[in-house]
Amino acid sequence: KGQGKGRQVGYDPAMDQRTAALARLAADLRIALDTDQLYLLYQPIVSMPGGELFGVEALVRWTHPERGAVGPAVFIPAAERTGLIVPLGAWILEEACRQAVRWRHELGDAAPRTVTVNVSARQLREAGFAADVNAVLQRTGLPPHVLTVEVTETAVFDGGTALAELRAIAALGVKIALDDFGTGHSSLGLLRTCPADILKVDKSFVDDIVTGGHEAVVAAALIRICDGMNLRAVAEGVETADQAAELYRLGYRFAQGYHYARPLPADEIATYRPAAAEQRSAA
């Protein structure tokens, strides 16, 4: 601890600023991992139209000692490029599984039915990743069906052993969610080869759904594909009641977004309740 900084970065006058910034970020992140600067928030995944809690997605957060909050959109790519995502991802997975077990003890039937953890392409490529997932389930005692591993289409398309690891994870009984669906390549072909249970329809298709543009057409097509292929569709980034109503009309039954809840500390999941307006419209 503490002495990591200089040792990690080294000095190279030819190093351009962006590379230096990336190296510094990665060095700080390695320290963060050892010193409790990282924590997880959990965003409710709700059923529609009532907005009741169905599951949660774990989202990592970092409070940097000097820079304050650094978003995952900044440090996850840095962690991926430096390989730090492997130990970081292992910590995230174990922490989320431990919390899932805690909820099951404390909340019983009211515990989230599924806990979703993001897994990067780089993690999926590691030989033995599925075995690591199994080891975490054994250590924590979490039943496999409660865990959902969330991967992007591009991660699965990465080639190599990614698809084999994903199949091995699915064989454990863990659920597989495809994230940001529709934004990558050859999405529909992937559905035939990849053992997906859940398809997360990207926010970009939800954003303009009420204005009736092409996004709405895609969202309408995707829910039909999911129904036909027995996949659970989760609409991501739902921010307004109008979007929620339109998604429900199209056939969506699961959603996630600021309209329902922001990512919350673990202890606030116990007190999450649907907003009153949602409950009324569901009645």
Ligand code: C2E
């Ligand atoms: P993602 O997996 O697509 O996660 C959803 C992101 O959308 C989260 O951002 C979430 O806070 C945000 N979000 C949810 N509802 C809304 C909404 O209604 N409006 C808007 N504008 N945004 C919404 P976050 O937490 O900043 O994470 C960004 C990305 O960073 C994630 O995208 C994921 O790719 C990555 N990430 C976050 N946590 C982890 C992690 O633990 N491990 C890995 N490997 N990646 C992570």
Ligand code: MG
């Ligand atoms: Mg994701």
Ligand code: MG
């Ligand atoms: Mg996500």
Ligand code: MG
């Ligand atoms: Mg997404």
